[in-house]
Amino acid sequence: MQELTHYINGVHVKGTSGRFADVYNPATGEVQARLPLATPEEVNEAVAKAAIAQVEWAKVNPQRRARVMMKFGALINEHMEELAELVSREHGKTIPDAKGDVQRGLEVVEVCMGAPAMLKGEFMDSAGPGIDLTSMRQALGVVAGITPFNFPAMIPLWKMAPAIVCGNAMILKPSERAPSTALRLAELFSEAGLPDGVLQVVNGDKEAVDSLLDNDTIQAVGFVGSTPIAQYIYGRAATNGKRAQCFGGAKNHMIIMPDADIDKAADALIGAGFGAAGERCMAISVAVPVGKDTADKLVAKLLPKIEALKVGPYTSGDDVDYGPVITAASKERIVGLIDSGVAQGATLLADGRGFSLQGYENGYYVGPTLFDDVTPDMDIYKEEIFGPVLTQVRADNYEEALKLVMDNQYGNGTAIYTADGDTARDFASRVNVGMVGINFPIPVPLSYFSFGGWKKSAFGDLNQYGPDAFKFYTKTKTVTSRWYSGIKDGAALNFQALD
Template sequence: MYEVGHWINGKRVAGSSGRTADVYNPHTGEVQGRVALASKAELDAAVADAARAQVAWGATNPQKRGRVMMALVGLINRDMDKMAEVLSREHGKTIPDAKGDIQRGLEVIEYCIGAPQMLKGEFTDSAGPGIDMYSMRQPLGVVAGITPFNFPAMIPLWKMGPALAAGNAMILKPSERDPSVPLMLAELCKEAGLPDGVLQVVNGDKESVDAILDNPTIQAVGFVGSTPIAHYIYSRAAANGKRSQCFGGAKNHMIIMPDADLDQAADALVGAGYGAAGERCMAISVAVPVGDKTADALIEKLVPRIEKLKVGPYTAGNDVDYGPVVTAAAKANILRLVNRGVEQGAKLVVDGRNFSLQGYENGFFVGPHLFDHVTPDMDIYRTEIFGPVLSTVRAKTYEDALKLAMDHEYGNGTAIFTRDGDTARDFANRVNVGMVGINVPIPVPLAYHTFGGWKKSGFGDLNQHGPDAFRFYTRTKTVTSRWPSGIKEGSAFNFKAMD
């Protein structure tokens, strides 16, 4: 049994609230640790210390901040194996998937090495007689990141990298379900040269979240999680005058056209639908084959692939395709929705409800499920299941398939598989979804582009990583400057004189 506290002013500290939460081993169902849950007073104290530390950090030139990011890249690579093992033990991911989690976060830190370029302002020489204009991008001060359980390395790195590189101090509130890796990342930040207090990791629950939203020193909040909580945070942050970028749920459609390579499409669906036990906001959870002939052929190819999936503990290494879901409650909710799908008339082609793993009977393992003949009014179509469940909704035409993706309340990611360039181009232009894949099932942009969903998948004007991140974590100051050579008779400084 281990204890997880907080990271405050450059060191690990125990919580003082007296409240804790259990940290489970998803493979066995056993409690393996306890994490401290901060009080409002603890959160506010961490913010006050961060504000003091930010003054010097914000005044540090961007090149030096970029060098800290450069050092951090090397340290994360050095400790990749150690962090992946801890991540897998707390979350349930396989080791390769855990390394992928860390790697996609690492790529954002690599991008942040270029902070000097991203923080450059604009300059206009001789905007008027003897007058120059220029703009500066300056840090906000103290900002906060509230991050989810399903990517305990990637999303914290997406938040802290641009925020710190831009000169801010950050309060990171990670998920209490798998809290160890964010603290390991904080230790590496200190080793990389980040001054004490600039990054504070405060573990907690709703009390900590509300304290972040209500603290007047915190200028901006980034969040990833469910849509109801994203909307709550967005609304409360706005009411308190804070910037926010809040990303919620998803129901990602993959359209399979009659001309698609069905073997390629089937392989893509299996990887995108069942990888990480479906606990990805970019997972493909709805397959939309166009035409019954396409649908029948696709199902025929999917079934043997799904039935061969290996579900097991991360300790089995590369012999496992995915591991358990994160909690017993998550498992129960997935199976409840599967049963609801059967009750509402969907055809359960692959049934994983009775899956059990010898020696791990109390773990949170869920077998793979495949539904066919799902309709848009069913709960399994409307709800984000966040588990290894793929629903097939048959469309008669391309326009019907496109309408399904466009009418759904979520707009995070989508994909189309086709050999026809005109169809692909039309789909990319018309679909009202934030991230689009063409023969790519999980269209997560690389670090130098921006990540974000539309509709109820995202709240706020600016997205994660890429140039948007630096815009979000800075504000623009515009300066109009005049240096007269001497006082001249009749000289004036007004709008007309600048013409």
Template sequence: MENLGHWIDGKRVPGEAARQSDVYNPATGEVQAKLALASRDEVDAAIAKAAEAQVAWGATNPQRRARVMMALVHLINRDMDKLAEALSREHGKTFPDAKGDVQRGLEVIEYCIGAPQMLKGEFTDSAGPGIDMYSMRQPLGVVASITPFNFPAMIPLWGMGPALACGNAMILKPSERDPSVPLMLAELCKEAGLPDGVLQVVNGDKEAVDAILDNETVQAVAFVGSTPIAHYIYSRATANGKRAQCFGGAKNHMIIMPDADLDQAADALVGAGYGAAGERCMAISVAVPVGEDTADKLIEKLVPRVEALKVGPYTAGDDVDYGPVVTAAAKQNIERLVQTGIDQGAKLAVDGRGFSLQGYEDGFFVGPHLFDHVAPDMDIYRQEIFGPVLSTVRAGSYEEAIGLAMSHEYGNGTAIYTRDGDTARDFANRINIGMVGVNVPIPVPLAYHTFGGWKKSGFGDLNQHGPDAFKFYTRTKTVTARWPSGIKEGGEFNFKAMD
């Protein structure tokens, strides 16, 4: 059995603390590795070494830092299959989905090759008599990223790329459920030319997180995970004087108008609702058809599509639509919420309970579930399920449908399916949600735009990747300079000219 530790000063090191965590293969339910959990002292030591390494890295010009990003792009592409296989083995995603996880992170690294352009300041010539004024963007120093289990390649790369390209050192604390890919990415960073100590990967649980939040050397913290933890990290980080961006849970609605292409909408709902076993913060978990006729026709199209979904291990290749959920506890929570939905009166149009896969009976597989006639006061509507469960809430009108999304406590993503441009434009303008899709089910922006939710889905005023990332990982310094002018004969300054 493999023993996993940390990445400190450019090499893998075993943990010094006695505590360990099990890393499972979700398809079999077997423990495949033991992970060392860092103590507070180990975290503090890693931060101190990162601070030492950051001085020279921060003084390196942006173009040379961008060359490291360029080399990293090549290396990730070279090892794409290797990274995806390790990701699937620990997370459970299908192999194509795992490659997509790596690819979306890679796109942010590609964007970071443009760091010299993003870090340019501003200049005003002759702001006053003999006075020039200019600003510069400088690194914060040591920053931290605390990343979730559901995207063990993408989210670490979303933080690492901009933070390192800006000249910071980073402490990466990945999820203890699937830690191998972040360690592999650290190795690739070293191969790309990143100096030792600039990226430290510290594995751990709450003790490691609190050590990061309390260490005064850490200037900024980024987090992605559940809303309660996002709020906790944001509150503790900001109370300790740190900059913070923390993204939490979601309950993403897709509104289906009567004029929508229902086949297109049904296909989109199946992909967005059940892909990656629903373990995505941008998954569509609520379908809102407008009008009874629209709802009846949509359910009629959804049922056979959902029933035809193939669930299995990533080793089955392209024959699988989605794999297991990440842990036995996650499976139990999904099954509990499904039963709650039934108990509270929702109609289970597709029943995935009792799903079992021959040869993988101990795996964490959950069959696909489709609910109809879900009411807004039900637990399956209010809570984030994070599993292969789609709830259908029927709306009598467009105003009722948009009101459902706007009144929900989460505001990560939403979508509308319609052929009417005026309706789509009104929806995009009025909705109080951070990312909006028009006939696009999962509206995750590309790397050169920013990603972030509203309401209880996001804490902090700067988003992930895109221009916001370069603002988050730097601070602005503005210089006002005046030089004396008017030289007298004999080389003496005319100091009155300075007045």
């Protein structure tokens, strides 16, 4: 069995804690590796070494830091197949989906190649008599990224690329469930010319996370995961004087208006609801058709598409639409929520419980599930299921549908399908959700914009990647300078305007 490591100062380092986590193959249920869980002492040592490396890295000019990003991006492209295999082996998603995971992370790396333009400050000469004003963006120092299992490549890249190109050193703590991709990315970063110690990968559980949150050298923390943990990390980081951007759970709705193209809406729901086994924070888990006729037509379109979905291991190639969920506990929780939907009166139209695949009976598979007649008081509506379960909540009119989205505690993503521009514009303007799709089911912004939700889906003022990332990973320094040529001498005791 493979024993994984930490990645410290450019080399793989065995853990010393004696504590390990099992890394499973979700397709088979078999343990495929052991992962060392770091002690506070190991975390603090990695941070101390990163702090030494960061001083010199921050002195490297932005153009040369961007060249490292260029080489890193080229290496990611070169190793796309290998990285996708690592993602699929530990997460379970199909190879095409895993390549998408890597690609969306790579796009952020590509934006970071333009870091010199993003890191420019401002200047004004003659702001007052003989006075010039200059602002500059400088690195924070050592920062931390804590990333989830569902995007083992994309989200680590969202964290590490902007942080590092801004001149920081990063401590990355990937998910214990899918750590190998992050370790391989760290190797590729070193190969691209990143100095040793600027990126440290430290594996661990809550003990390692708390050590990062309490370490005085860490200046900022980025996190993606569930809302309760996001709130915990945000609160503890803020208490310790750190910047934090923490992204949590979601319950993404898609409204289908009577004038929508039902075929296109149904196709969108299949992809957005069941892709990656529903383990996406931007998955559509609630369909809200407006009017009985729309709801009935939508169900009629969805059911045959759901019945045609193929579930299986990623090794089956193009014959599989989605794979297993991440752990046995996840499967048990999803099945329990399906049970609760039945018990609480929802109409179960497609039942994924009891799904079994010959030769993979111990894998963590859940078949595609569809509920109709769901109401907001049901657990399957209130909970983020994070599995291949689509629920339909019927609405009598547009305002009722909009209110469902507005009243939900989460505000990550939402979508509307309609042929009417006025309705689309009204929805985009009024809805209190961070990312909105118009006839587009998963509205993840392109990498030169920024990704972020509202309400209990996000904690912190700045979003991930794009312009917000450069703001988050730098601090602004403003210099006021005066040259005394032609200016009268004399002390001024009052607080004067510069003009």
